[in-house]
Amino acid sequence: MGHSTDDDPLTLAIAPPPNETPEEKEARLKAEAEARSVSEKIDEQLKAERAALKKKKPVKVLLLGQSESGKSTTLKNFQLTYSPKSWAEERESWRIVIQLNITRNVNMILDLLSEEMSNPSILLQGSVDSDESDDDSPLPGSPSNAPLRFTDKHALLKLRLGPLRGVQRDLEQIIGTSSNEEVFFALPGDPQALSPPASKSRPKEAFIRANHTWKLNNKSQQAAVKHFKENKVHEATEIIAGCADDMRAIWDDATVQQMLRKRRIRMEAMSGFFLNDAERIAMRNYQPSDDDIVRARLRTLGVQEYPIKFETGPATGSDWILYDVGGSRTQRAAWFPYFDDCDAIIFLAPISCFDERLAEDRKVNRLEDSYMLWRLVCSSKLLAKTQIILFLNKCDLLDQKLKSGIFVKDHVRSYGDRSNDAVTASKYFSSHFKEIMRRHSPESRTFRVHMTSVIDTTATAATLGVVEEGILQGHLRSVDLI
Numbered sequence: 001m002g003h004s005t006d007d008d009p010l011t012l013a014i015a016p017p018p019n020e021t022p023e024e025k026e027a028r029l030k031a032e033a034e035a036r037s038v039s040e041k042i043d044e045q046l047k048a049e050r051a052a053l054k055k056k057k058p059v060k061v062l063l064l065g066q067s068e069s070g071k072s073t074t075l076k077n078f079q080l081t082y083s084p085k086s087w088a089e090e091r092e093s094w095r096i097v098i099q100l101n102i103t104r105n106v107n108m109i110l111d112l113l114s115e116e117m118s119n120p121s122i123l124l125q126g127s128v129d130s131d132e133s134d135d136d137s138p139l140p141g142s143p144s145n146a147p148l149r150f151t152d153k154h155a156l157l158k159l160r161l162g163p164l165r166g167v168q169r170d171l172e173q174i175i176g177t178s179s180n181e182e183v184f185f186a187l188p189g190d191p192q193a194l195s196p197p198a199s200k201s202r203p204k205e206a207f208i209r210a211n212h213t214w215k216l217n218n219k220s221q222q223a224a225v226k227h228f229k230e231n232k233v234h235e236a237t238e239i240i241a242g243c244a245d246d247m248r249a250i251w252d253d254a255t256v257q258q259m260l261r262k263r264r265i266r267m268e269a270m271s272g273f274f275l276n277d278a279e280r281i282a283m284r285n286y287q288p289s290d291d292d293i294v295r296a297r298l299r300t301l302g303v304q305e306y307p308i309k310f311e312t313g314p315a316t317g318s319d320w321i322l323y324d325v326g327g328s329r330t331q332r333a334a335w336f337p338y339f340d341d342c343d344a345i346i347f348l349a350p351i352s353c354f355d356e357r358l359a360e361d362r363k364v365n366r367l368e369d370s371y372m373l374w375r376l377v378c379s380s381k382l383l384a385k386t387q388i389i390l391f392l393n394k395c396d397l398l399d400q401k402l403k404s405g406i407f408v409k410d411h412v413r414s415y416g417d418r419s420n421d422a423v424t425a426s427k428y429f430s431s432h433f434k435e436i437m438r439r440h441s442p443e444s445r446t447f448r449v450h451m452t453s454v455i456d457t458t459a460t461a462a463t464l465g466v467v468e469e470g471i472l473q474g475h476l477r478s479v480d481l482i
């Protein structure tokens, strides 16, 4: 039955000669073994060279998730933990962002005060939608619709804090809210992309532009900063310093607090809230702490590339590139080109947002939006082999929210009669994300999840340690597979 093999030209060519003597056979086998060994060595060398090349390639990590999910904050944690030198260099740049954040906090209160003082009938109609919650019931613990009693003190505070409106305008100009920059990222034919979406009662946010101009890297930008430092920034710092006591007074005022409760606005839970630190931040020589920087809010536009040379940890010396994306709807089309060729994705889902709506589309629940995005990422064929790590973020806010008496089951019907505590709720949300991954991944993959509050830099450093190791291993495994 050896017919076909015996006739095969290759078999015939490499067959031992007929009548081979034992000596000849031994010599032939030896020669063949040597040839095999040389060939294996060459293969190994080629593999090692390719592996070395790949190892030199930076580890690429993409941060994804809806707007305000905590992507940029996670990036800051990476910088703080693994690249402290470059973190320190950027400290000063955050000062004006934080000044802008606190100025906005005050101006938001002033807007609400003006509305209430000029139109007290609003009060008698009960609560007004604050943008932050789906239902119209007053916040637990808020008094009944008792009328707000404004006095001369409020009129005076409004007057004295008035200059902060000009400060906001100046600081926004310095950081850069030019619509031209946004056009750069506009989706073709998308008129919304020309102006950042902002709902009626939500303060507009500052945002990072595509080319990091807010960090002011080139000469003309540096000249512009110098100019502003001599003029506008100095002026803004002086005005803020002069307003320190009044900022504190307006925030501590019982009527203002009552007004916020009536409107179901929890300013403390809002991004970039700094009023509890007014005196410190208002100081003329204010230097942002690490914690301040992590809490500062600056919206991201487009896709920002952050090369990080690891200065500490097991990956010391290695180069990583973190891609931080804008998470609002008009920004999402820019994500897809980055799906190709990335080692890992860290997906942020803020689980405290189960009762909130998207700023850019008030019809959409934020948790539902996160589920939808997660499904999209899990089902992407381009990402079939990419490691995906889920951060169920803002666990601190989830805990506060549930303790304040807000019930998950009132917003997520399937939650049923489960216990209304943060651990049970986060496990419940986690199981939902896991199921989506299981159902929609093109190939089976491991569900890696971390419960996070990424403003907690110590806890986040520990989480990043685990994540870093996992990503590195994945990177090296892919090297072995070349």
Ligand SMILES: Nc1nc2c(ncn2[C@@H]2O[C@H](COP(=O)(O)OP(=O)(O)OP(=O)(O)O)[C@@H](O)[C@H]2O)c(=O)[nH]1
Residues within 6 Å of the ligand: 065, 066, 067, 068, 069, 070, 071, 072, 073, 074, 270, 271, 272, 273, 294, 295, 296, 297, 298, 299, 300, 301, 325, 326, 327, 328, 393, 394, 395, 396, 397, 452, 453, 454, 455, 456
């Ligand atoms: N309390 C609390 N605040 C958080 C947490 N994570 C982020 N934040 C705050 O939420 C705000 C928004 O976070 P960002 O990291 O800027 O959100 P982002 O996902 O980058 O948003 P875009 O750039 O708009 O896509 C910031 O002010 C953060 O300090 C968290 O776990 N807990």
Ligand SMILES: [Mg+2]
Residues within 6 Å of the ligand: 071, 072, 073, 298, 299, 300, 324, 325, 326, 327
């Ligand atoms: Mg961001």
